[in-house]
Amino acid sequence: EPEVTQTPSHQVTQMGQEVILRCVPISNHLYFYWYRQILGQKVEFLVSFYNNEISEKSEIFDDQFSVERPDGSNFTLKIRSTKLEDSAMYFCASNSDRSRNQPQHFGDGTRLSIL
Amino acid sequence: GNSVTQMEGPVTLSEEAFLTINCTYTATGYPSLFWYVQYPGEGLQLLLKATKADDKGSNKGFEATYRKETTSFHLEKGSVQVSDSAVYFCALRGPQAGTALIFGKGTTLSVSS
Numbered sequence: 438e439p440e441v442t443q444t445p446s447h448q449v450t451q452m453g454q455e456v457i458l459r460c461v462p463i464s465n466h467l468y469f470y471w472y473r474q475i476l477g478q479k480v481e482f483l484v485s486f487y488n489n490e491i492s493e494k495s496e497i498f499d500d501q502f503s504v505e506r507p508d509g510s511n512f513t514l515k516i517r518s519t520k521l522e523d524s525a526m527y528f529c530a531s532n533s534d535r536s537r538n539q540p541q542h543f544g545d546g547t548r549l550s551i552l
Numbered sequence: 553g554n555s556v557t558q559m560e561g562p563v564t565l566s567e568e569a570f571l572t573i574n575c576t577y578t579a580t581g582y583p584s585l586f587w588y589v590q591y592p593g594e595g596l597q598l599l600l601k602a603t604k605a606d607d608k609g610s611n612k613g614f615e616a617t618y619r620k621e622t623t624s625f626h627l628e629k630g631s632v633q634v635s636d637s638a639v640y641f642c643a644l645r646g647p648q649a650g651t652a653l654i655f656g657k658g659t660t661l662s663v664s665s
Contacts, residue, residue, distance in 0.1 A: 545594055
């Protein structure tokens with residue numbers, strides 16, 4: 438069964454540094470998402486992306502965050518200047534259809550640790 | 553706004569016990585409802601879904617029924633196994649709220665033999 442893949446599985450970065458988290462969504466999917474889960478807390482939506490542009494974003498997704506689909510397969514989340522509170526598990530997800538009954542398929546996540 | 557409330561965990565059960573994890577929601581319109589499971593060290597996997605009132609989602613012995621009158625989507629399993637130990641997340645996707653999933657806080661289930 439096709440999977441969403443994320444790299445790296447764990448990223449350790451110094452505060453203030455830029456970090457790029459990578460995702461390869463399922464190949465025929467058109468809608469892409471990033472979520473994050475701070476340790477012990479709930480999964481929170483960051484941003485959704487369709488047709489090479491952001492379609493929705495949450496309050497968390499401020500100017501230090503950006504997303505990009507640089508080629509036909511990758512979907513990246515960039516954090517420009519990391520802060521301690523950015524430490525979390527970041528999940529990428531995708532689905533094939535915008536209709537509300539299509540489930541989103543999640544990757545295994547990237548654990549981001551900011552020192 | 554839309555929200556999901558799950559029962560607080562952890563839930564600790566013996567193998568073959570009956571499981572219920574409560575989930576209630578607040579939403580405008582008629583959302584779709586999902587249960588996701590996160591096994592230790594892994595990502596989120598869709599467990600089951602229901603897209604309209606009175607629908608029952610089921611998978612791997614788990615069931616949940618979309619109850620519009622009580623705005624609930626409780627997860628049940630008749631006989632849990634050690635391998636069911638995981639964190640379970642209830643989520644909704646509302647028709648008016650775009651495509652983002654809104655998650656509950658998650659309930660940790662621990663099953664012992």
